[in-house]
Amino acid sequence: ILFTFVSLALLLLLLYLRNPYICQDLSYTITAIKIAIRMSKFKKQKPFYSILDCFLDQVARQPHKKFIVFEESSYTYSQADKESNRVARALSKHAQLKEGDTVALFLGNEPQFVWIWLALTKLGCNASLLNYNIRSKSLLHCFSCCEAKVLVAGADLRGAVEEVLPTLNQQGVRVFILSEDCDVEGIESLSDKIQQASDQPLSPQLRANINLKSPALYIYTSGTTGLPKAAVINHERLWMASFVQAVAGVRSDDIIYVYLPLYHSSGFLMGLCGAIEKGITVVLRRKFSASHFWNDCRKYNVTVIQYIGEIMRYLCNTPKRDNDRDHKVRLALGNGIRADTWTDFLQRFGAIRICECYGATEGNIGFVNYAGKVGAIGKENFLHKMGCPYALIRYDTEKEEPVKDSRGFCIEVPRGETGLLIARIAERSPFIGYAKNSQQTEKKKVRDVFVKGDLYFNSGDLLKIDNEGFVFFQDRIGDTFRWKGENVATTEVADHLLMVDCIKEANVYGVKVPGHEGRIGMAALTLKENMDFDGKAAYQHVKNFLPSYARPRFIRIQDALVVTGTFKQMKVKLGEEGFNPAVIRDPLFYLEDNKGYVPMTQEIFSSIAEGRIRL
């Protein structure tokens, strides 16, 4: 017996030495298998088991548990259920909604957002989650992507709605606003109608034809090019994203802090839907605030937080306090934290497990760094790779295309080298694409990658996988860059710049800024003959039409724009050249907050480099 014991111990030690992450690997594998089993049960059930059914089960199981805590109010699972019944009844009566209709939600983070979405799901409707920062042309564009026949807007967004109201009314769209009354012709009030409606449950018959593959939501993303596109999130995808919390180790007694916008997948899918799956309490906040963050965590006993890299850096940049470690947060779930911020964060705020994840809203592949390795976005796992096969292929960043071998196929990079992540599109890892945009959907697909006829999803991200199987994010390619957690589509920004009178051509790209995640917007411009750069007009235009994160912070005036052999605009080289006036001879301008474009100086450059100016 002793011998068996010793040899077993030795074997375990040997395994551990070969793979120090064996425990985490095992626990991940077990969780993944459990999820796969549950998923297949949901699929088989007739009618299928949706996240709404899961919510209703939580209501039955724990009606008095707090579901949403918001400012000074809190709502139990049962109250949320009743509230959403009211909304569903009001909308079905006054907007004549029925199964399969699409409703656009234009609303900030508040409990009503959750009630309305639940209500729409109860009616079998698709919800289109509009980014509340967008205005005018972009707003109309996003709205028309999903052919919504009803718009529900928050009271504070009334001005933005009125701007586009004539077009909406022309298109026969019903517009509701969350207020008691409204005296604007073409806008109907909704809050009064909700209050008058009954809170009795709705018949599941109303959504009898919805299945796992039916669209549930539209979430907007920049994808790789052009205007925002509506990524179709079907019920299957909704489930998969909801399981991220389980993979990250969220427990049923946790309390999660959701302050990321609910119109994005991190806040909505990973945050809210994940919370429903686990049946936990959500502390909802309108907007991130560095100064309130830890006070909120203390006040509401938050145990799990979500993050994007920028947020973690802001938190580390706040003045140190004695009570920095006085909180119950044990787990942080998110993406994009840089290795140095990660270390700073742990040192300052105590032993919080950071679970970094990777995934795109419309993507068919994701990673979770379940082993907690600093700086990694995920870890390879054979089961995961079997479920959704992926590869890193060699990519030429200057030509902006994959490198091909002599037979015309792509080349997988060796371990430790950077390559473009592609993931096979298959039954188990489907790519649904964008609503009413087959052209852009097609653009995200690559065919004949390793053999004739195969089909992959192009993530647009360059990654690296090390010897231990840890996955590291390197860069993003193509026509988008990420700033402050938002994707910015370069072509969309360029289209707006071209509307400014003096601008002839525009090439928009992202540049790295010391101490910041992602890239900030910069534009190389050529001007019309005999015209000067009109900083005032350019500022007015970008301010009116682009959300702040998308406005080019730097402008570079060139005599001619450099293009590649295939007439593609050069972005990589310009991005590398940056915005240092000591290096760049072309005239440079800088967008000063609340002021407009001013000539770039060495003084400004140093202030940015040394962190005295916050971008």
Ligand SMILES: *[C@@H]1O[C@H](CO)[C@@H](O)[C@H](O)[C@H]1NC(C)=O
């Ligand atoms: C909304 O969902 C239904 C199925 O639930 C689907 O048939 C319909 O096409 C969706 N609407 C849009 C605009 O995609």
Ligand SMILES: *[C@@H]1O[C@H](CO)[C@@H](O)[C@H](O)[C@H]1NC(C)=O
């Ligand atoms: C937080 O936890 C403490 C101690 O467990 C408890 O006394 C307090 O009421 C809780 N606060 C909230 C808002 O639930």
